[in-house]
Amino acid sequence: MSEEILINVTPQETRIAYIENGVLQEINIERARSRGMVGNIYQGRVSRVLPGMEAAFVDIGLERAAFLHVSDIELKPEEKETGVESRPRMIYDLLRSGQNLMVQVIKDPLGSKGARLTTEITIPSRYLVYVPNGRNIGVSSRIEDVAERERLKGIMNEFMAESRSDESDAEIGGFILRTAAEGADAKSLRQDFDFLRRLWRGVQDRQLDESGVGLILEDLPIALRALRDVLGGSVEKIRIDSRETYHRAMQFAQEMVPDILPMIEHYPGERPLFDLHSIEQEIASALDRRVPLKSGGYIIIDQTEAMTTIDINTGGYVGSKNLEETIFKTNLEAASAIARQLRLRNLGGIIIIDFIDMIEPEHRQIVHETLKRALENDHARTKVCEVSGLGLVEMTRKRTRESLEHILCEVCPTCGGRGTVKTAETICYEIFREVTREARQYNAKQMLVIAASAVVDRLREEDSTSLAELQEFIGVPLKLQADVHYLPEQYDIVLM
Structure with a gap:
């Protein structure tokens, strides 16, 4: 599978298109006036504790108070060792109004909801994720080779052993080896190890006094995040149509991810970069409810406040054998198309898929496996339940930012979002x-x-x-x- 990343930059917004085998799979948009906050670290102050919800509202200097649930409050390592985490945790035992604490955004504000927070701070680099309050070394589950996992852990243990001569385990923190670390040498890992330690010391130095709330560390701009998170050797080209952003990207790659330097290109062509793969047309199509299938069938995607529903129809596809075979082939094609649409539209939360009823249990199983396989390339975490007797599949997809529709569109002033008007x-x-x-x-x-x-x-x-x-x-x-x-x-x- 060949991948290409196209980065389109204007003063107002940056758009990043992920192309796989010539087909657009994902589009990320960041606007200058409304940059995403996921990954940002803030000093906040608890403004209100809600025992009934086991949560608290935290002022981090934004227009709306952010939300912190008890499950997102990290216990200290010494508390974990004493077995505190096995007992029920009450919000009023952990927080009080007026208390200051360092938090990180894990979900951007969505609709009328404020940002979602955690006290479990994590800072990613190319190969590692630093967990300041941790003490262990973890390895991404996507690195399946046992020998490689042990090699990586061995290298990290050496780094941490060297640091123990000057610092305690609590001061060193913990690390998670990312998927990109597979095959990385000790020198590259050491660079990330040292960089993250320096970055964390800077965060601690910038921590505000007791009276202040606000931003301590802002995550990288979207273009540089895309470079940082490039995985494996499947990416062949990274094209950038802004000379200024290209130079920044080259400087960043030189310092952080030198192995991707040969992939980065400046695109000076007169033809807009996104026209190379008809991306503007794909974005427009991703805002439609109806998605046509090559067979003649189609799927209908409806996004609501509570969930997203997806309906499959045979449409003009009549098949060549019998009704069951026609339905089975339509569902198979729809399963692959749905996985792509979820990424392309960035749909998250609860998703209900209404496959056309299949009589054969084997057909239901094959469609289910096809859907799960198609979701394997999705960077967002997904969970897919079995096909029910009614032909429904319940699934969830982790949501950290607004969907494509919510970024590009607003509620229709005529119908108020109903989708219909009175006759x-x-x-x-x-x-x-x-x-x-x-x-x-x-x-x-x-x-x-x-x-x-x-x-x-x-x-x-x-x-x-x-x-x-x-x-x-x-x-x-x-x-x-x-x-x-x-x-x-x-x-x-x-x-x-």
Whole structure:
């Protein structure tokens, strides 16, 4: 599998496209006015403890207070050794109002919700993740070779043993070897080890006094994060269309990830970088509810406040054998398409997939395995349940930032996010009821109805008889006025 990363930079926003085998798989967008906060470290102050929710609101200097759940409060190493973590933890035993603490953002603010916090600080580099409050060495589960895991742990143990001559285990902290560390030599790991230790000492030096709250360490810009997190040897090219960002990327790579230097290219072409793989068109398609399948079937994706629902339909695909085979092939194709759409749209939280009902248990199992296999390349953590008797698959995908739709779109001012508006007929009948109500309450000589053109046209045509009967019933003449600025459901009744 060949991968390519395209980085499009303008003063207003940076967009990063991840291409696999020539097909867009993921798009990340960071805007200058609303940079993501995941990974940022803050000094915060507990503003309110909520025993009923086992959580607390923490002021970190943002417009909205951030949220800290008891499960995201890390115990100290000495507390873990005494077995405290095995006992139920109560929020009021751990925090009090006005208390200062260092926290890290693990989820950006979503909708009306504030940022989600943790006290378990982690700082990633190319090969390592530093855990200041830890004491152990962990290895990514994606490094499966036992000998390689032991080799890496052995190297890290040597580094930590050398540090113990000057510092205690608590001062040294713990480390996790990332997937990218597979095959890395001791020199490269040592560079990361020293860099992270220096960075953490800088964080401690910048820690604010007791009266302050605010940012202590900001994560890298999205373009440099993309370079830091390049995994394995499957990435062949990293193209950047901004000369300034290209030079920054080269300097960063020279210091942090020198092995990717040959991959980084500046793209000076007149043709927009994202046009090379029709990415603008792909982004526009990712905002549609309907996703066509090559077979002629299609899937429908609906994003709601509580969950995302995905429905599969055979559409124009009729197959060549029998109905069960047609359904099975449509579901198989949909399973792969869904995995790509989840990444592309960055859909997270609870996801319900309504596969077309399959009679054969073997077919259900194959579709389930196909979906899980297709999700293996997803960087976000996923959990997929078995296909239920109703053909439903329940799954979760870790959500750390807004979906593509929420970044690029806003709620429709006409329908208020419902996706539908009342018909002109419905509005006409609402007007009839409101006119009757107003006529009974007030002694008007005439009433003026102002509404959208479609509603006024219906009142003058299909409902003209009903309008005449209403005027006779209330004994007040009605005058109609169309206003092109009125929304379909908007109307006013003026007493004259």
